[in-house]
Amino acid sequence: MDRQLRRWHVLATVAVLVLAAVSSLAGLFRPGHYRAAPGIVESYRMQDLTILVVGIPVLAVGLWYAMRSSPRGRIVWLGGLAYMTYMWASIAVQIPFNAFFLVYVALFGLSLFTFVGGMVTTDADAIRETLDGHLNTTLYSVALVVIGLGLGALWLSDVVPPLLSGTEPSLIEESGPQAMVTHVIDLGVVVPSIFLSAAWLFRERTWGFVFAGVELVLGATLAAPIGIMTIVFMAGDTVTISPVAAFFTFLPILVSTLLAVTYLRSMGRRPEPSTESDRGHSV
Template identity: 75%
Template sequence: MASRVRRWHVIATVAVLALATGSSLVGLARQGHYRAAPGLVESYRLQDLTILSVGIPVLAVGLWYAGRDSPRGRIIWLGGLAYNTYIWASIAIQIPFNELFLVYVGLFSISLFTFVGGMVETDAERIRGTLRGRLNTTLYGSALVVVGLGLAVLWLSDVVPALLTGTPPLLATEAGPQAMASHVLDLGVVVPAIFLAAAWLFRERAWGYVFAGVVLVLGATLASPIGVMTLVLMAGDTVTVSPVAASFSFLPIAVSAVLAVQYLRSMRPEPQRPTDTDTQRSP
């Protein structure tokens, strides 16, 4: 299976980098861009800052090394695309309508289809080969289960009591129904992906190594915006954040960040493949 980054992958990723940079700069520089309560506006602007300082560099570095046929770079690139798919879907749904709405939708769409295109052309056996014997699959699979359960408990603690009492969740009452976007994305996509990665990793299936790397890079990249936004909301009075909710917000992303670093460090460099020139020179 092909593993090199195709030309359209490069063009689409560069488009995401350019649009994301422009959108975040507008959000930071333009007064009144976000039409929301002051506490939420502050969290949106800090989210823009973390996109510029973390999300964009991760995607750019991943593209650079993936373009040089690096398995480690490919995992970072795919994780960066997963992050952009997640963050721009969340922004398009959560942020009150403004002039950049179609830009948000475009960023979500381009990131999603580029991610899918990159995944289907990934050589999973090659990724597994760089980690074979160097990754404790039981440890990583168990840790992923803990991360998935942490996210599930975090959001279900909002949803289940509301369903039992027949009242809207407190978050939806305070910040509006669009604030439930994270519940939808995490419970509907992220948590199942984490559990799937764990199940495949326990069985040492090739795609388990790929999915594990991608979800860990996604979690590590989300650590900054989620952590910062949680702290801002806890300090303000716009949205109520309980100590339990705060704990379950920080735990999964902290575990993901640590495991992502160790996962990437565990990937052994591949031996250089002989070039045509080297082949011609050999006796």
């Protein structure tokens, strides 16, 4: 496959960057933008801030290097698009209806279709070539399983006990039914995709290297908004966060951040000639 980005990939990504910046700035500075309890509004604004200072720079840097046919840049670009898809899907459903509703929908659609278009045109063999011999696939596979289990345990702890007792989750009582959107996305899409990436990488299937990299960049980019929002909730009295929930919130994002950095650094290395090959040439 051609390693160059298509023109529509670039234009759509630029549109996402611009719209995301406008929407986040409006959330931070437009009076009355969010109609919710003060504690919830504060978490929305922290979310806007992290999109501005983390999400947008990650996507912009990934786009810049992906346009120059960098395999590492391609992974960062795809991870940034996965982040934008995740965030704007959540925002479009969670945020009480306001004047930016169609902007949220446009951001979700642009991010999703650009991500899918980027994945299907990715040269998976080129990605694997940069990692062969530099990546401990067993270690990364096990780490991905740990991340998936931690994330799954976190959300299932909110859902299973109320289902067994016939009550509503405390999050719904405190924040409303939209609070479960993250549970739906993570349990229905993110956790299964993490396990799929782990299985493919363990078997050293070519696309496993791509999926694992994208998952790790997504997790690392989500570390800021999830971590900050958890801290905000723990400091306030609007939403209850137990110590166990906090532990299973921070564990996956810390592990994924560390692994994302080491994964990308591994891609930056150049394959070294083998000793046997050198001996063969010297004979």
